[in-house]
Amino acid sequence: MAPAAEVSTNQQYQGDETRNGQEIGNNVNASYKVTVVGSGNWGSVAAKLIASNTLKLNSFHDEVKMWVYEETLPNGDKLTDVINQTNENVKYLPGIKLGKNVVADPDIANAVKDANMLVFVTPHQFMEGICKRLEGKIKEEGVQAISLIKGMEVKKEGPCMISSLISEKLGVDCCVLMGANIANEIAVEKFSEATVGYREDKEVAEIWVKLFGTPYFQVSAVQDVEGVELCGTLKNVVAIGAGLVDGLDMGNNTKAAIMRIGLREMKAFSKLMFPSVKDSTFFESCGIADVITTCLGGRNRRVSEAFARNGGKRSFDELEAELLQGQKLQGVSTAREVYEVLSHRGWQELFPLFTTVHKICIGLLPPSAIVEHSEHTPNFLLVEGSAEYY
Ligand SMILES: NC(=O)c1ccc[n+]([C@@H]2O[C@H](COP(=O)([O-])OP(=O)(O)OC[C@H]3O[C@@H](n4cnc5c(N)ncnc54)[C@H](O)[C@@H]3O)[C@@H](O)[C@H]2O)c1
Numbered sequence: 001m002a003p004a005a006e007v008s009t010n011q012q013y014q015g016d017e018t019r020n021g022q023e024i025g026n027n028v029n030a031s032y033k034v035t036v037v038g039s040g041n042w043g044s045v046a047a048k049l050i051a052s053n054t055l056k057l058n059s060f061h062d063e064v065k066m067w068v069y070e071e072t073l074p075n076g077d078k079l080t081d082v083i084n085q086t087n088e089n090v091k092y093l094p095g096i097k098l099g100k101n102v103v104a105d106p107d108i109a110n111a112v113k114d115a116n117m118l119v120f121v122t123p124h125q126f127m128e129g130i131c132k133r134l135e136g137k138i139k140e141e142g143v144q145a146i147s148l149i150k151g152m153e154v155k156k157e158g159p160c161m162i163s164s165l166i167s168e169k170l171g172v173d174c175c176v177l178m179g180a181n182i183a184n185e186i187a188v189e190k191f192s193e194a195t196v197g198y199r200e201d202k203e204v205a206e207i208w209v210k211l212f213g214t215p216y217f218q219v220s221a222v223q224d225v226e227g228v229e230l231c232g233t234l235k236n237v238v239a240i241g242a243g244l245v246d247g248l249d250m251g252n253n254t255k256a257a258i259m260r261i262g263l264r265e266m267k268a269f270s271k272l273m274f275p276s277v278k279d280s281t282f283f284e285s286c287g288i289a290d291v292i293t294t295c296l297g298g299r300n301r302r303v304s305e306a307f308a309r310n311g312g313k314r315s316f317d318e319l320e321a322e323l324l325q326g327q328k329l330q331g332v333s334t335a336r337e338v339y340e341v342l343s344h345r346g347w348q349e350l351f352p353l354f355t356t357v358h359k360i361c362i363g364l365l366p367p368s369a370i371v372e373h374s375e376h377t378p379n380f381l382l383v384e385g386s387a388e389y390y
């Protein structure tokens, strides 16, 4: 995909509606037009990061469209209108200006129709429906996609990663971007790193790196889509385990043990599902670093802690609604999806942490089972009759 994005020689954005005398979005030399599909907590921060860069990079149109799943706020206003009037997502990222070149649109077909760079960032459970709505609605040629979504679906054949779903349904190449990225911290420009996973085309990966990267958000690319995406997906299950440990006041050593066992199961699961997954990916931001930050400060951890403090008597759904106010957990559904894959293959005993987290989430085991059942992860996993060490 040429030409590659270059750093703009244009001056910085200079006013509310114009840059160098041009209206926003009228950067006539630009090759790339970006739409962000999603406008939750991370979706809004992603739009902010991208919008700051499209103003600086000649190859991109200034304007960034952001599809909003429309909702009515308690005062009767539509969220989209408020975002466009105040330049702020008052529900999912209050107090942060997104950039005046971010334009919210509740009509998904309209939001994507001119874009050739699509950024997907919604809770994973909505993506099947979103892909259906997008079929036949995107440009026919030259479209690239990236998924920031941490989650997967389960089909009869096994796990279907969200990037594959996007590729299959929309006929586009899809990279991924994952990492130790608690959105509220990046929103206030605290230093973080992220990993882009790409399949074949390094040039495309580099365009994504330029679109997202800033001095406070350092992005690097690795050729391992499934490894990067499974890291981002599976760490949410580990975070549920870490939250249970916090809710039971078991301390730092126990939490570190859960993180270690969890990382090992992440690696084993990923390599069993996709033998091409690289060991080195687990040392990128998407791997170990995301396990650490999610287990220390993420939403999955927080809701799971509350679940354990309530002795498992209040459901995750109820606690999610109360504590997250519309934001969504991914760990509970991912634990169920992982369990489906494991039980289909008879592998539950090989993944005691993943299995136990799911059983606790659905009330089959008490929160305390997190340490009683997770401790003996086997060193050897049977792969099609031969033993491999992970
Ligand atoms: N928030 C973070 O810190 C963070 C960081 C990195 C990655 N992620 C990942 O990014 C993805 C999106 O997370 P987020 O934080 O932007 O979302 P979020 O948790 O804030 O979820 C709320 C979003 O879901 C939308 N929504 C609700 N019902 C919907 C429906 N029926 N159809 C479509 N959309 C609907 C809401 O409008 C809102 O935009 C997730 O996979 C998450 O794991 C999140």
Ligand SMILES: O=P(O)(O)OC[C@H](O)CO
Pocket: 150, 179, 180, 181, 182, 183, 236, 239, 290, 293, 294, 297, 298, 299, 300, 301, 329, 330
């Ligand atoms: O808040 P969580 O648990 O959804 O995690 C957020 C990010 O994925 C951390 O990288």
